[in-house]
Structures are given as structure tokens and as C-alpha cells.
Amino acid sequence: MNKARIGIVGAGGRMGRMLIEAILKDDSVVLGAAFDVPGSPAIGANAGVLVGMVSDVVISADLVNGMKDIDCLIDFTRPEGTLEHLEICRKAGVGMVIGTTGLDAGGKAAIAEAARDVPVVFAPNMAVGVNLVFKLLDTAARILNEGYDIEIVEAHHRMKVDAPSGTALRMGEVVAAALGRDLADCAVYGREGVTGERDPSTIGFATVRGGDIVGDHTVMFCGLGERVEVTHKASSRLPYAHGSLRAARFIAGRENGLFDMQDVLGFR
Ligand SMILES: NC(=O)C1=CN([C@@H]2O[C@H](COP(=O)(O)OP(=O)(O)OC[C@H]3O[C@@H](n4cnc5c(N)ncnc54)[C@H](OP(=O)(O)O)[C@@H]3O)[C@@H](O)[C@H]2O)C=CC1
Numbered sequence: 001m002n003k004a005r006i007g008i009v010g011a012g013g014r015m016g017r018m019l020i021e022a023i024l025k026d027d028s029v030v031l032g033a034a035f036d037v038p039g040s041p042a043i044g045a046n047a048g049v050l051v052g053m054v055s056d057v058v059i060s061a062d063l064v065n066g067m068k069d070i071d072c073l074i075d076f077t078r079p080e081g082t083l084e085h086l087e088i089c090r091k092a093g094v095g096m097v098i099g100t101t102g103l104d105a106g107g108k109a110a111i112a113e114a115a116r117d118v119p120v121v122f123a124p125n126m127a128v129g130v131n132l133v134f135k136l137l138d139t140a141a142r143i144l145n146e147g148y149d150i151e152i153v154e155a156h157h158r159m160k161v162d163a164p165s166g167t168a169l170r171m172g173e174v175v176a177a178a179l180g181r182d183l184a185d186c187a188v189y190g191r192e193g194v195t196g197e198r199d200p201s202t203i204g205f206a207t208v209r210g211g212d213i214v215g216d217h218t219v220m221f222c223g224l225g226e227r228v229e230v231t232h233k234a235s236s237r238l239p240y241a242h243g244s245l246r247a248a249r250f251i252a253g254r255e256n257g258l259f260d261m262q263d264v265l266g267f268r
């Protein structure tokens, strides 16, 4: 069987470089192409050299022309870039793994629409451990369904541009769904001043940004006399890259459809 040829967009970024390294070390897939935005210092560089390895792929800004070299595009960029790449992939019949966070409702709808034509895995966190935590949170919320205040705290590096993280928001969605609530109606994003007493129906979010923190998430279920905390801490971006490659292998051979990492990992 032919190995899946994977393209990386945002190749010069933190996740882009991690993905290139993971692909070059993985015998089951091939780096077919690598892309970045016009004007990026990564354009024209050898993708292997970028991560201290060997490759014959040169980073290009020409995504349209590069479609012929890949079976799947992995995208960890920015919402506006991801939506442009989505249209190019859709026209070329190429599947996508999308890790970009911060997409609004319109962007998410555009992804769902494109997934009618091509297979797409779209998930705010590709790490197996975080996806296990989503399952644990569903169980915790169903059991601690009364008398426990829910607060979600996330911490990331100083370069992160969106808040709360996509993962924290998904954690909120999982907990809210388990409790029969809609996150849009009960989320409180930060507090300041004379806030009044806590409304028990709310789910609170707090964001920390600093240094090189890769990604920490804690969901607290705070009762009277006890507190349960479910925490995930990432110390490397490798789990995100490995999860992305699992997702790329998952969509190989599929015609279309919208999936997330729960599907890829068989957790549904
Ligand atoms: N789902 C998951 O498991 C994970 C998701 N993420 C998400 O992935 C995204 C990227 O994270 P990270 O790698 O840390 O970010 P970086 O800023 O390090 O990398 C982003 C890359 O995308 C490029 N880029 C920026 N804007 C555009 C655009 N409009 N069109 C195309 N390319 C663009 C950047 O180019 P340039 O530098 O030249 O601007 C850069 O190469 C974020 O949304 C983050 O939250 C991150 C880790 C895990």
C-alpha cells in the first residue's frame, strides 16, 4: 500500500516544525509538501534542515500547485488561513487535519460544509491524554451534578493569540452537555470588581499566559468540604503531532465526513 503523502501548512510555526520532525521520523507516512505564508522566512528553506533532519521538500507559498503532491493537509495556523486552505483542499479533493483554534461559529460551519466533500478531522487538541480527559470530565460532571461549582483554568506560552484555549472551551462544552446546559448560556470568562456571589449554574474560565508553558488545563469541581480537580499538563508538542498523524492515517481512503479526535481514537 502507498504511504499517505502529508502536507504541512504553517511549516515554520511551532506546530509546523514539530509535525515535520514527526513525519520525517515516521516510516508509515511521507512528507509530500510544506507550505507557509508568502513573506515568511521559512519560504525556500529545506523542510528537513528546518528541524535538523534530511528531506527533499522545499517550503513553498504555492498551496494550489502543491495539492498534486499530497493526500492530506495538516493545518495548525490561524483561523483566516485555515479557511483559505480549506477551500483549496476542497477544490482539489484533499482531506484535512485541522488543529487551529479560535475559529468562530461561521468558521466552524464552513469546515462542516467542506467536510461534505472531503474528509476533515477538526479538534482543539490532538493529544491522546487530553481526549481521555474529555471522557473523564463527562463522567465527573454526571456524578458531581449538584452542589459543585465548575471552574476551568488554562495556562499557555506568551505567544498564544487566542483565549480561552480551544481545549478549555471544549472541556466546558463537554461538562455543560453532561449537565444538560448550553455553554453559550452559562460561561463566565474572567471576573473583576464587585461580581456578587457566584451563580451556581455558571462555568467559569480563567486564563494564564507566560513564558514557554506548552499547555496546562485544570477543571475544578468545587463542593463544600471537598474539591475534585482533573488536570492535564503537556510538556512537549509531540503528543499533538503524533495525534495529528493518527488523524491523517484515519482519513486516508475516506471520501468525506467531519470527525474529531474522539472518532480517531475510537472513544465514541
Ligand atoms: N489542536 C491541537 O492539538 C493544537 C492546536 N494548536 C493551535 O494551532 C495553531 C498554531 O499554533 P502554533 O504552531 O503554536 O502557532 P505559530 O504562530 O507558531 O505558527 C503558526 C504558523 O501559521 C502561519 N500563519 C499565520 N497566519 C497565517 C495565515 N493567515 N495563513 C496561513 N498561515 C498563517 C505562521 O506564519 P508566520 O509565522 O510567518 O506568521 C506560522 O508558520 C493555534 O491556533 C493553536 O492554538 C496548537 C497546538 C496543539
Ligand SMILES: O=C(O)C1=N[C@H](C(=O)O)C[C@H](O)C1
Pocket: 101, 124, 125, 156, 160, 164, 165, 166, 167, 168, 214, 215, 216
Ligand atoms: O496554542 C497552543 O499552544 C495550544 N493550543 C491548543 C488550544 O488552544 O487548546 C491546544 C494546546 O493547548 C496548545
